[in-house]
Amino acid sequence: MKSLKLYFKYIRINMLSGLQYKGWWLMILQTLIVVVTDPIGIILLFYRFGSVGEWSVEKILLIYAIAVTSFGLAETFSRGFDYFPWRMIRSGDFDRILLRPCSVFVQVAGSFFHIHRISRVFGGFCAIIWCMLKLDAVFSPLNVLVLIMALIGGYFAYTGVFVMTSGIAFFTIEGLDWIYIFTNASYQVTRCPIDYMPKILRNLFTFFMPMLVISYYPASAICGWGEGYAKGLLALPAGLAFLGFSLYIWRFGVRHYQSTGS
Amino acid sequence: MQIELKEICKNYKVSQRPEGRFGMLKGAFVRNTKTIKALDNITFNIRQGELVGYIGPNGAGKSTTVKIMSGILTPDSGSCTIMNRIPYKERKSHVSEIGVVFGQRSQLWWDVPVNDSFDLLKDIYDIPTIRYKKRFDELIEALSISDLLKTPVRQLSLGQRMRCEIASALLHSPKILFLDEPTIGLDAVSKLALRDFLKNENHKNGVTMILTTHDMDDIESLCSRVMVIGHGNLLYDGNLDMLKQQYAPLCNIKASLDKKTEKFHIEGTEDIKVVGNTWNVLYDPSKIPTHSIVEILTKKLPLKDIVIEQQDIDEIIAQMYKEMSL
Amino acid sequence: MKKLQSSIPIIRGCFSIFKIKTAEGFQYRMAGLAGASTSIFWGLIEITVYTIFFKYANNREAGLQAGMTLRQIVSYVWLSQLFFLMQPMNIDKDILRKITSGDVAVELCRPLDLYFHWFAKTAASRLTPMFWRGSIILIFAMIMPLSYRLLPPESLTGFFFMILSIFSAFLLCTAYAMFICTVRLNVALGEGPAYILMLIGGILSGAYLPLQLWPDVMQKFLLYQPFAGYLDIPLRLYIGTMSTDSGLFAISLQLCWTVVFIAAGKVLMSFRLKNLIIQGG
Structure with missing residues (x-):
């Protein structure tokens, strides 16, 4: 509980820092433009080619939007880990964190906060609601629960990616770019209708990084495309499991740092 | 003894680029690693309330020692006991009783007023409000920083910032203070004021201080004891006058x-x-x-x-x- | 003549900056490999999506009606992954640091024209990732299974024109990056405006979707706007959806926009620097 309080204190001070700059509202606008323009390719493609079998643009967008919103949540509330490899290890600020008598995890997670990142969450969430309305989904308590669980699970999963990256960064920060496959590139995978998605992609994003578990299965459960609620509710445990796995790597990295100091 | 280091060893591996004309190109494919002894059998004790100068040329192993004593780094072998704890094993309880000041790096939040940073540090160190208030008043008085509290750190001059840094490192009343080149880049007046403050703090509260610096005036005016390290070995440990006699008779x-x-x-x-x-x-x-x-x-x-x-x-x-x- | 002589040291100075930057870039071999793997991953996903639409979409003839075959799109995707690296994605780290820390004044003391000094720096930092990352992507794209493979150019003249066009595109990208850089000189606004400008360039370049597949009503506009010159024009020449006649016109269009951006950048920069000096940095 104390950790949580401290985390929000950290967020607060970083938010205040951000607001010191006059251009912060432009940053909000910037992220909003990113969010709106990001799926422009797929929308225009549907516009030209029409639906693919039963896969309409709304269906694809719903899955996409759930993934993006989760990613946005992680980017907003675990920004410190996202920045960690590039902003903290090199600068030696991590030493400072080790010198404070509280959880290293909380300190790193709260070490950066950019208010404008929330616009990805906002944009994504609007898209989810719009798609659900278009698809005549029912806003029953169960469906809302599945959706919320999906977003929380997604938050954990993407935080897991950041944490894992940070853990690996203790060993090398050269060539960490491939992690992009599991962050910004990962939700691009949702552009493939799931029936046509190559097996390898499907397995990678189900059994390793559970991106589809937190997006496709909940969406399918909510809209009744054939996957049951049991699978839809797997989002939260799957996200937690991935985060747990990442934390293991992170701990390993911290220990390595303490023994080499590099 | 408050601080006891016994036969501490620490090695680093560094990678090197192959030399020669095509070194850069070769470096893209192969890299040689070399082991460097950062600390080689370092042993010393420090009593509570001592003011110790720790000197040596760049890369001699000063900061490695400080990192081990502050719990950031684990030694390869040897034992380090500080206030009956092993720093790198009981990190949290250890660091809540030490303070560290880096002359070159700030622990304050760059863009917000100093006061906000202090507030957060209060929460980080979980200092009871009454104790915090008392200590806070003491420090702003002694360091005369009451006028600076509402200014964002980035707008402070180096001397002003350093005073705030010192205050922030002492808010939680640490028993040991590590100072890494605290006077670097300061003007003469600020240096003198800072030394006075440190001397006072040491005298009044019995804070043990370990000072690494390249400024010999710091050592001369503050430290009764000097340790010299070079190539990872402790070369001298004693008072400053003896050192002078030995090397500058x-x-x-x-x-x-x-x-x-x-x-x-x-x-x-x-x-x-x-x-x-x-x-x-x-x-x-x-x-x-x-x-x-x-x-x-x-x-x-x-x-x-x-x-x-x-x-x-x-x-x-x-x-x-x-x-x-x- | 005098003017020419005085410009020689400037060119030499710019060249040495270019050399240092390139050497720096070579150090990050792993970064190149990792970067290439993301580009390849991205490319594979794109191709998969296009293949699905060309094969299973309800209106699967739409691509051909827009004038592109699936094979052409595959080539387009790979080459766009490659040349996307030229595009301004961020301001050069050194320059950014100088801008945000207010060290621009120091730069002004050097005996170099600041605009072209930075121009060389920016150009170099865009070119170096192309060597490592680019060649890995290219090799990979050429050895893929047939349906995912980068095809040879449509015609030799088309290829020749593409090379010309790529050079112009490189200048255009750098000029635009410099324009963004001068916008960034207004530190108070933060990175927002600069980023938005980059984003607009990226979207309209065809990197998100080949411009030919965009709605028909927009086609004329899309061809004339400056960012077609980033990517779309050279790639059309390569895959052969643009004739060499219109190619010549398109290349001159690229150069026109380059000149416009350089002029805008120089004007904005001298304006900003004047302000800077008046304010006293």
């Missing part, structure tokens, strides 16, 4: 004369240099007393003025590093 008498006078030898001195109208007589005070040289000089030379100098501390250290081939 010679004194110099500078005699200005009314007119140029031919050089002659004085029994017992090491060397005499004549530059224009000035004589420089180098001698070892333990071999020949100063007054007897002065006597000879007054008798035989048309003296205008006479000055007795000790070798400069910076020169001593430079010479010492050279002698130890650091």
